[in-house]
Amino acid sequence: MNDLDLLVGAAQADFAAAATPAELENAKARYLGKAGQVTELLKGMGALSHEEKKTRGAEINQTKQRIESLLTERRQALAEAELQAQLKAESLDVSLPGRQHGMGGLHPVSRTMERIEAIFGSMGFEVADGPEIEEDWFNFTALNTPADHPARSMHDTFYVDTKAPDGSGHLLRTHTSPMQVRHAVQHVKRHAAALAAGQAMPEIRVIAPGRTYRVDSDATHSPMFHQCEGLWIGENVSFKDLKAVFADFFRNFFETDDLEIRFRPSFFPFTEPSAEVDIAFASGPLKGRWLEVAGSGQVHPNVVRNFGLDPERYIGFAFGMGPDRLTMLRYGVNDLRLFFDGDLRFLSQFK
Ligand code: PHE
Numbered sequence: 001m002n003d004l005d006l007l008v009g010a011a012q013a014d015f016a017a018a019a020t021p022a023e024l025e026n027a028k029a030r031y032l033g034k035a036g037q038v039t040e041l042l043k044g045m046g047a048l049s050h051e052e053k054k055t056r057g058a059e060i061n062q063t064k065q066r067i068e069s070l071l072t073e074r075r076q077a078l079a080e081a082e083l084q085a086q087l088k089a090e091s092l093d094v095s096l097p098g099r100q101h102g103m104g105g106l107h108p109v110s111r112t113m114e115r116i117e118a119i120f121g122s123m124g125f126e127v128a129d130g131p132e133i134e135e136d137w138f139n140f141t142a143l144n145t146p147a148d149h150p151a152r153s154m155h156d157t158f159y160v161d162t163k164a165p166d167g168s169g170h171l172l173r174t175h176t177s178p179m180q181v182r183h184a185v186q187h188v189k190r191h192a193a194a195l196a197a198g199q200a201m202p203e204i205r206v207i208a209p210g211r212t213y214r215v216d217s218d219a220t221h222s223p224m225f226h227q228c229e230g231l232w233i234g235e236n237v238s239f240k241d242l243k244a245v246f247a248d249f250f251r252n253f254f255e256t257d258d259l260e261i262r263f264r265p266s267f268f269p270f271t272e273p274s275a276e277v278d279i280a281f282a283s284g285p286l287k288g289r290w291l292e293v294a295g296s297g298q299v300h301p302n303v304v305r306n307f308g309l310d311p312e313r314y315i316g317f318a319f320g321m322g323p324d325r326l327t328m329l330r331y332g333v334n335d336l337r338l339f340f341d342g343d344l345r346f347l348s349q350f351k
Helices: 003-017 021-032 037-047 050-089 108-122 150-155 178-190 192-196 239-253 301-307 323-331 344-350
Strands: 133-135 170-172 204-213 224-234 259-268 271-281 291-299 315-321
Touching (some): 003 037, 021 050, 108 204, 108 239, 108 323, 239 271, 239 291, 239 315, 259 291, 271 315, 291 323
Antiparallel strands (some): 133 170, 204 224, 271 291
């Protein structure tokens, strides 16, 4: 073995010992770099004769090429090893169960709202929507409940310190009844020409579901709760129609014909006569118990006048139901607060 073979052997061992590409580049510099051993050999040829230079030069060049190809080989081996390590580290275990995104579901009260809208929709009722921050006029005064009327004290709520167009304030609506007035006024405006010509106006038949607010909080009352208003006004609409509407609605809603409905005399400033509506199931866990589900009545002439209609000609009824209560009855829930706590252990049962 001559000195050049030894050099190739040393380079091979050095390259093999390099565990990373950086170490390999350092090893390369020791042989092929500016001050590397092959370079030194080439520099050392200055003292040789012309003939010796020829042979020695060719041998050194060959040596250089052998070292270079060893280097390339080692580079490829290291790159391959690195790739394999990376693939191993980043590999996916396709046998692991996936992380699930869990299907959402409708809130039980939203389900009830949708049912209410669908059932009344099938009876020809429109669905209207209105503001939760309401003007005093619509919430009370237009509903025959002037300032200082004692009925106002049963509707304690959150007042907002602003001025409504009529000079009174705003408040979080205590019921959905203001929607009676908002919707009727719009309806009357839409049919103003027909009314002015003494022609018949299409009936008002609307429900208005939504959030309402009162200062109230216990197992069956929450400061925020839901109501669904109903209004049917025409030239010939009577309490008999109200009873039929309720019978159809509750039988559909609870999916049973085994259900009785009764009207109990009551008082609301905006209806006269007024009635509380109770239902009783003929079977099931609530069998025979009268449950209050709505307030209702024939719309008071003063309110019909505020709609912009003549109470001598237009008459009808209004009602206000509690969708939260209906949801509790339908699903057998005994604490209203569960609906609004946002606890998924409760809510996910309705998916
Ligand atoms: N708004 C009444 C309440 O909140 C319910 C009601 C509505 C009564 C419509 C009669 C007519 O208690």
